[in-house]
Amino acid sequence: MAQKTVVRFTESLELFARAEEAIAGGSQTSSKRPGGYAYGAYPIYASRANGSRIWDIDGNEYIDYVNGLGPIVLGYSYPEVDAAIAEQLSKGIIYGLLSPLEVEVADSLIAAVPAAEMVRFLKGGAEANNAAARIARAHTKREIILNNGYRGWSDGWNASRNDGGIPVALESYVKQFRYNDLNHLEDLFHTYDGKIAAVILDAASLGKEPEPGYLQDLNDLAHRKGALVIYDEIVTGFRLAMGGAQEFFGVTPDLATFAKATANGMPLAAVVGSKEVMRTAADCMISITYGGEALSLAAAVATMKVMRAHNVHAHLHSIGELLKDGINGAARRAGVALEAYGLAPLSGERFLDAVDAEEDALMWHFLLAGCAQRGVLMRRGGCNFVTYSHSEDDVAETVAAIEDALHDLRRAREGGNLALTVSELATG
Numbered sequence: 001m002a003q004k005t006v007v008r009f010t011e012s013l014e015l016f017a018r019a020e021e022a023i024a025g026g027s028q029t030s031s032k033r034p035g036g037y038a039y040g041a042y043p044i045y046a047s048r049a050n051g052s053r054i055w056d057i058d059g060n061e062y063i064d065y066v067n068g069l070g071p072i073v074l075g076y077s078y079p080e081v082d083a084a085i086a087e088q089l090s091k092g093i094i095y096g097l098l099s100p101l102e103v104e105v106a107d108s109l110i111a112a113v114p115a116a117e118m119v120r121f122l123k124g125g126a127e128a129n130n131a132a133a134r135i136a137r138a139h140t141k142r143e144i145i146l147n148n149g150y151r152g153w154s155d156g157w158n159a160s161r162n163d164g165g166i167p168v169a170l171e172s173y174v175k176q177f178r179y180n181d182l183n184h185l186e187d188l189f190h191t192y193d194g195k196i197a198a199v200i201l202d203a204a205s206l207g208k209e210p211e212p213g214y215l216q217d218l219n220d221l222a223h224r225k226g227a228l229v230i231y232d233e234i235v236t237g238f239r240l241a242m243g244g245a246q247e248f249f250g251v252t253p254d255l256a257t258f259a260k261a262t263a264n265g266m267p268l269a270a271v272v273g274s275k276e277v278m279r280t281a282a283d284c285m286i287s288i289t290y291g292g293e294a295l296s297l298a299a300a301v302a303t304m305k306v307m308r309a310h311n312v313h314a315h316l317h318s319i320g321e322l323l324k325d326g327i328n329g330a331a332r333r334a335g336v337a338l339e340a341y342g343l344a345p346l347s348g349e350r351f352l353d354a355v356d357a358e359e360d361a362l363m364w365h366f367l368l369a370g371c372a373q374r375g376v377l378m379r380r381g382g383c384n385f386v387t388y389s390h391s392e393d394d395v396a397e398t399v400a401a402i403e404d405a406l407h408d409l410r411r412a413r414e415g416g417n418l419a420l421t422v423s424e425l426a427t428g
């Protein structure tokens with residue numbers, strides 16, 4: 001059985017108290033806010049990371065499945081990638097002249113991704129999706145985009161869930177559609193006849209997998225109506241397959257966006273598409289200072305080289321499957337209705353029998369804290385981002401930790417002590 005080893009997060013908690021005074025919201029990323037994990041019983045600040053492992057500033061070591069929320073795909077501090085960054089660093093980070101790496105990475109993306117005949121580089125997923133929307137609107141001379149899912153923080157994508165600061169008028173330009181429901185899409189095409197520039201979606205994500213024929217039918221419908229199809233491959237890109245979800249499912253969109261795993265953690269995003277559509281981007285106002293930043297481009301070249309030289313994606317699938325099976329076995333043995341589900345390189349867990357949202361939150365808090373105490377970092381309701389550096393031994397250690405934590409969870413729940421134990425966890 002895995003031993004409980006980690007019990008104190010003193011340095012993390014002290015630093016976060018300072019952060020709350022100095023940084024609005026305490027962190028730069030909503031999904032990294034400590035309140036979303038097991039506050040007081042889960043690390044907050046990292047000091048370093050290597051391979052599949054991460055260390056917090058209190059000196060505790062963990063096997064990491066959060067991995068920066070997806071960018072780390074080969075593993076932390078991956079030698080070939082770090083060497084490429086260091087070599088480029090000695091030559092300069094960014095120039096007023098163009099970097100030859102822009103062409104090298106463009107060619108590499110074009111070789112890897114079915115939809116890619118031309119590319120443009122950006123820095124984050126939201127930016128890439130904004131660029132894709134602008135290209136699609138300019139190309140079709142239409143304004144409405146049909147969307148399913150999260151596209152990043154920027155105005156257009158968030159108007160319908162406006163929590164402040166977004167012009168209400170923008171709501172009329174992005175309409176939400178239901179995944180795997182072609183009839184709903186047809187209705188929207190009917191309602192906004194001749195006005196829809198594009199349909200944007202994750203071809204697959206945690207909890208969403210396309211029904212047979214859905215993606216091809218969606219392509220056909222959109223094209224019949226004169227609209228483009230955009231795949232957001234921010235999560236699936238370079239993770240499900242070298243060519244992303246479009247290669248994995250065998251359906252090619254008109255445009256696609258990439259970020260996270262493209263450069264093993266360095267900030268690089270891209271919008272790619274057919275020459276016909278992408279030529280529009282030449283005349284659109286899409287321009288950022290850091291698009292040709294060379295450290296990230298060097299990292300992307302090295303990341304793609306490693307992916308081509310080794311069977312990285314086969315590993316992500318097999319190690320992800322091992323983890324999923326292992327967690328399901330651990331849950332069965334512990335007598336807890338926790339299910340690991342989803343596509344193996346981006347699987348996740350859910351409790352199947354929580355009586356309500358409050359109990360679900362308590363169980364998650366308990367599980368995350370229990371895993372952290374046993375040297376494993378996971379995320380509530382998010383993907384387990386396995387990497388090329390995660391080994392079978394890592395998975396065995398992880399499964400033992402989860403099983404042990406789940407035994408504790410079942411006992412606390414049966415004893416009616418779940419809430420009490422969760423509050424005690426925070427005090428160590």
Ligand SMILES: Cc1ncc(COP(=O)(O)O)c(C=O)c1O
Pocket residue numbers: 069123124125126127129149150151152153202232234235259260
């Ligand atoms: C599917 C998807 N699209 C877009 C984004 C936004 O990417 P970024 O945070 O780099 O702007 C995310 C971020 O998690 C995402 O998961």
